[in-house]
Amino acid sequence: MNLYKLTIHEAHNLLKSREISSQELTKSVLNRVESVEPRVGAYITVAGETAMAQAELADKTIAEGNITHLTGIPLAIKDLICTKNLRTTCASKILENFVPPYDAFVIKKLKKAGAVIVGKANMDEFAMGSSTEHSGIKLTNNPWDLSYIPGGSSGGSAAAVAANMCLGSLGSDTGGSIRQPASHCGVVGMKPTYGRVSRFGLVAFASSLDQIGPLTKDVADCAVLLKAISGYDAGDSTSVPMDVPDYTTFLEKGLKGFKIGIPKEYNALSGLDAEVSEAVKNAVKTIEGLGAECVEVSLPHTEYAVAAYYVIAPSEASSNLARYDGVKYGLRDKDKNDLIEMYRSTRSMGFGSEVKRRIIIGTYCLSAGYYDAYYRKASQVRTLIIEDFKRAFKSCDVLLSPVAPTPAFKTGEKTEDPLKMYLSDIFTLSANLAGIPGMSVPCGFSTQGLPIGLQIMGKHFNEEKMIKVAYNFEQATDFHNKKPKL
Amino acid sequence: MKITKKEVVHVANLARLDLDEESIGKFAEQIDNILEYVDILNCVETKSVAPTSHAIFLTNAFREDKVKEHLDRNKALANAPEKEDGNFVVPKVIG
Numbered sequence: 263m264n265l266y267k268l269t270i271h272e273a274h275n276l277l278k279s280r281e282i283s284s285q286e287l288t289k290s291v292l293n294r295v296e297s298v299e300p301r302v303g304a305y306i307t308v309a310g311e312t313a314m315a316q317a318e319l320a321d322k323t324i325a326e327g328n329i330t331h332l333t334g335i336p337l338a339i340k341d342l343i344c345t346k347n348l349r350t351t352c353a354s355k356i357l358e359n360f361v362p363p364y365d366a367f368v369i370k371k372l373k374k375a376g377a378v379i380v381g382k383a384n385m386d387e388f389a390m391g392s393s394t395e396h397s398g399i400k401l402t403n404n405p406w407d408l409s410y411i412p413g414g415s416s417g418g419s420a421a422a423v424a425a426n427m428c429l430g431s432l433g434s435d436t437g438g439s440i441r442q443p444a445s446h447c448g449v450v451g452m453k454p455t456y457g458r459v460s461r462f463g464l465v466a467f468a469s470s471l472d473q474i475g476p477l478t479k480d481v482a483d484c485a486v487l488l489k490a491i492s493g494y495d496a497g498d499s500t501s502v503p504m505d506v507p508d509y510t511t512f513l514e515k516g517l518k519g520f521k522i523g524i525p526k527e528y529n530a531l532s533g534l535d536a537e538v539s540e541a542v543k544n545a546v547k548t549i550e551g552l553g554a555e556c557v558e559v560s561l562p563h564t565e566y567a568v569a570a571y572y573v574i575a576p577s578e579a580s581s582n583l584a585r586y587d588g589v590k591y592g593l594r595d596k597d598k599n600d601l602i603e604m605y606r607s608t609r610s611m612g613f614g615s616e617v618k619r620r621i622i623i624g625t626y627c628l629s630a631g632y633y634d635a636y637y638r639k640a641s642q643v644r645t646l647i648i649e650d651f652k653r654a655f656k657s658c659d660v661l662l663s664p665v666a667p668t669p670a671f672k673t674g675e676k677t678e679d680p681l682k683m684y685l686s687d688i689f690t691l692s693a694n695l696a697g698i699p700g701m702s703v704p705c706g707f708s709t710q711g712l713p714i715g716l717q718i719m720g721k722h723f724n725e726e727k728m729i730k731v732a733y734n735f736e737q738a739t740d741f742h743n744k745k746p747k748l
Numbered sequence: 749m750k751i752t753k754k755e756v757v758h759v760a761n762l763a764r765l766d767l768d769e770e771s772i773g774k775f776a777e778q779i780d781n782i783l784e785y786v787d788i789l790n791c792v793e794t795k796s797v798a799p800t801s802h803a804i805f806l807t808n809a810f811r812e813d814k815v816k817e818h819l820d821r822n823k824a825l826a827n828a829p830e831k832e833d834g835n836f837v838v839p840k841v842i843g
Contacts, residue, residue, distance in 0.1 A: 359827075360827055361826070361827065363819055363823040363824070363826055363827075364819065455804070456803055456804050457804045457806070470801060470802055470803065496809075496811060499809035500802070500804070500806065500809075502804060502806065563792070565788070566788060566789055566791075566792055568785075569785060569786045569787075569788050569789050570789060572782060572785075572786060573786055573789070580763060584763075584764075587764075588829060589828070589829070589836050589838055590827070590828060590836060591827035591828065591829075592827070592829070593829070594829035594830065596829070596830070598839060599839050599840070600839055601838055601839045601840075601841050602764070603839075604838070604839050605764040606764050606765065606766050607766065609763075609764050609765055610765050610766040610767070613765070615771065618760075618765055618767070618771075618775070619775060619778065619779065621763045621765065622756065622759050622760055622763060622765070622775060622779060623779055623782060623783075625759045625760075625762050625763040626751065626755070626759045626779070626783075629759065629762065636786065638799055639789050639790070639794060640786075640789060641799030641800055641801060642792075642794035642797040642798070642799045642800075643789055643792050643794065643797075644799070644800045644803075645797050645798055645799060645800040646792065646794070646797060648800060648803060680778050680781075680782065681778070681781050681782055681785055684782070695803065696803055697802075697803025697804045698803075722804065
């Protein structure tokens with residue numbers, strides 16, 4: 263048996279019954295990484311040695327009779343989540359040699375639970391992108407077809423799960439960066455409610471939108487990993503002090519009495535691929551067949567979401583990225599003898615073009631004379647988008663929609679036209695503006711064999727309902743059992 | 749035109765970025781397209797709408813003003829490109 267193919271819950275059962283050890287499991291995953299990494303390119307850093315040491319420790323813990331659902335489980339971490347003494351680059355030249363002196367809150371939790379960290383996953387630089395092509399370090403290829411993008415920005419995290427290069431991973435989602443790559447790579451991805459998971463130690467892109475979440479091989483694993491990373495942290499002032507339910511108890515059959523909302527505006531959007539539309543319609547039918555009732559809902563401000571987002575996110579980014587100044591950490595142009603010159607030169611050498619573009623847009627939108635017209639206006643439209651969701655959730659438990667308007671596109675196809683790339687985030691970024699949770703579950707394949715995802719969105723702190731719908735859908739279908747041939 | 753090449757250079761300067769001639773032209777065109785698109789926000793009536801900066805209702809997160817565990821000086825300086833005597837070194841600021 264190839265142990266790297268296991269899901270988290272399967273591996274846990276085998277570890278618990280001592281049929282396998284974490285060292286065998288971790289070795290199997292590392293060997294798999296070695297053999298497919300040259301083709302997939304999911305990792306920026308592979309931490310083989312420390313992973314094996316963590317696995318050894320996990321085996322000792324298990325032998326002592328202490329096992330959590332994550333003890334000895336090899337995971338990949340998006341390279342913008344700080345890992346103590348393990349390089350964290352944000353896929354940027356400006357942080358290429360940054361070694362965090364501390365762990366992010368989620369990493370502390372994973373380590374405490376006994377998880378094994380295989381390595382750091384590739385991404386769009388500072389999480390700005392939808393294809394992972396904006397990585398300043400390397401390209402990641404879609405394991406289903408290597409000439410296609412894996413999605414982004416958590417493209418490495420999604421590809422690593424799809425290609426069995428880890429058992430599960432963490433990503434971050436600011437406008438769809440977990441859900442869209444999960445959809446493109448045929449895995450399960452969840453962006454939790456804003457404030458559900460601490461952002462302490464997550465390198466900031468847009469602080470009011472960023473959220474860490476899991477990418478996994480199935481819904482049960484999503485429940486396990488989400489539970490492990492959720493919870494209040496005084497180190498993040500936006501973390502919400504609320505109890506975390508045991509999401510695994512919602513992995514039960516039956517959707518009787520569930521109300522599913524279908525946003526009518528989503529059908530009218532141009533650019534929705536016919537195969538994606540068909541796959542999502544079939545998924546809705548399947549879910550109806552499981553006992554749920556479908557209702558049409560309206561999100562009237564949908565068409566303004568992309569515009570509001572692409573003012574708010576770059577504005578916050580321009581402020582957050584001001585910290586990269588060549589003084590405290592990261593790259594520095596040491597040839598410059600003037601402070602301002604040093605800042606300019608360091609930042610110009612260190613940031614890639616997508617990051618520069620967004621810093622310039624954000625700085626422009628926040629600058630004197632333009633603030634009201636752009637940032638304030640977008641923040642007002644954000645209020646209306648939140649109200650849309652509040653109204654819609656009065657008549658349903660969850661919303662269903664596509665994740666992305668098309669399956670994965672070819673590498674290089676959209677990089678020259680940033681606006682075109684931004685428009686492909688239409689279905690996902692509203693959830694970030696509203697702070698609501700959203701997830702992607704596999705719901706079909708294009709004729710070319712590329713995966714298609716179904717998006718499930720819920721009310722604030724209603725992840726368990728989404729997990730229940732996703733689990734029932736998954737159990738009634740076979741999409742999650744298909745694996746890419748590498 | 750929503751944004752000119754001159755404005756791109758001005759804003760890049762505010763953000764401490766140097767752009768070469770080619771990127772100035774490219775960015776001006778691309779950012780102009782994006783700002784043109786963003787204009788659809790003006791179709792929304794927002795006169796009496798309060799702006800949202802935070803999607804989840806939370807009151808201020810206060811804590812006691814107490815010293816807690818923190819990074820020691822050496823660790824805080826460990827990633828510094830240049831350091832000396834426990835301090836970050838920057839180019840001379842005052843002539």
